[in-house]
Amino acid sequence: MFGFFSARKKAESIIRALPVADITGAKAGPTLLVTAGLDGDEYAGIEAAYAAAEKYSDGNFSGRLIILPLVNMPGFEAGVSHNPLDKKFPKYCIPGRAHGSPTERLMYYIVQTCARSAVLWLDLHSGARDEITTSCLWNDITGVPEVDARGELFTQHSGALAAVREHAGRRSKALAAYDCAYVLAESEDATQHMRYIERAMQQLGMLAGQPPTETIRIFTKTRDMYTLAEEIKTGEVLLWHKTAPSARKGERAGEIAYDELKG
Numbered sequence: 001m002f003g004f005f006s007a008r009k010k011a012e013s014i015i016r017a018l019p020v021a022d023i024t025g026a027k028a029g030p031t032l033l034v035t036a037g038l039d040g041d042e043y044a045g046i047e048a049a050y051a052a053a054e055k056y057s058d059g060n061f062s063g064r065l066i067i068l069p070l071v072n073m074p075g076f077e078a079g080v081s082h083n084p085l086d087k088k089f090p091k092y093c094i095p096g097r098a099h100g101s102p103t104e105r106l107m108y109y110i111v112q113t114c115a116r117s118a119v120l121w122l123d124l125h126s127g128a129r130d131e132i133t134t135s136c137l138w139n140d141i142t143g144v145p146e147v148d149a150r151g152e153l154f155t156q157h158s159g160a161l162a163a164v165r166e167h168a169g170r171r172s173k174a175l176a177a178y179d180c181a182y183v184l185a186e187s188e189d190a191t192q193h194m195r196y197i198e199r200a201m202q203q204l205g206m207l208a209g210q211p212p213t214e215t216i217r218i219f220t221k222t223r224d225m226y227t228l229a230e231e232i233k234t235g236e237v238l239l240w241h242k243t244a245p246s247a248r249k250g251e252r253a254g255e256i257a258y259d260e261l262k263g
């Protein structure tokens with residue numbers, strides 16, 4: 001069920017090597033973009049994205065499902081989060097640049113060919129090889145009402161334990177201008193990633209049924225943790241942390257969400 005962007009002869013190797021499952025559903029509907037492996041060493045999301053392509057390959061849904069299960073192939077092959085070709089992290093290069101470095105060109109290609117037609121971009125992540133993450137979401141506030149409402153609705157029904165809603169940087173703002181809501185979804189569990197995809201499809205009306213409403217804690221601020229021994233205060237949530245103390249001084253050991261929205 002997987003193809004490659006190889007039809008584009010002029011495309012460079014990093015784009016030609018990008019696996020894609022582009023599935024058109026039986027009925028008309030919106031487009032959902034699912035990506036994984038932007039960080040090349042985060043395997044739960046990659047596993048789930050491949051499984052989802054298999055699961056929905058029959059097209060028994062409304063709309064269009066685009067799955068890019070392994071965006072950062074060079075990073076995956078090297079067992080690292082970043083892209084060794086230019087040492088950049090794909091997630092920080094969105095919306096990319098047409099004539100930038102290899103990662104910037106890759107992300108530009110994905111934004112222009114996939115994200116621009118999608119109403120929601122679900123970007124699956126997990127802890128890197130030396131990290132553990134909570135089931136949580138990053139869903140920025142862009143100031144574009146329809147985009148923010150769509151992202152927030154998914155967040156409410158995602159099944160994640162916590163979400164961070166901060167004011168958007170360049171990435172989410174650029175995508176909002178294309179009417180695409182961007183959600184970065186974390187979990188160590190491929191089953192939870194499958195659930196994210198299913199809930200997104202339900203939320204968008206691509207699958208029948210309403211996703212259940214669960215309690216999700218929503219935070220407006222985060223702070224870095226520089227030692228694994230740092231105390232987590234009442235009302236805070238540890239979003240991710242390293243599995244071992246860092247050898248390098250000053251390196252982040254984790255991240256804590258605080259300032260919970262009371263609703």
Ligand SMILES: [Zn+2]
Pocket residue numbers: 039042125126
């Ligand atoms: Zn990641």
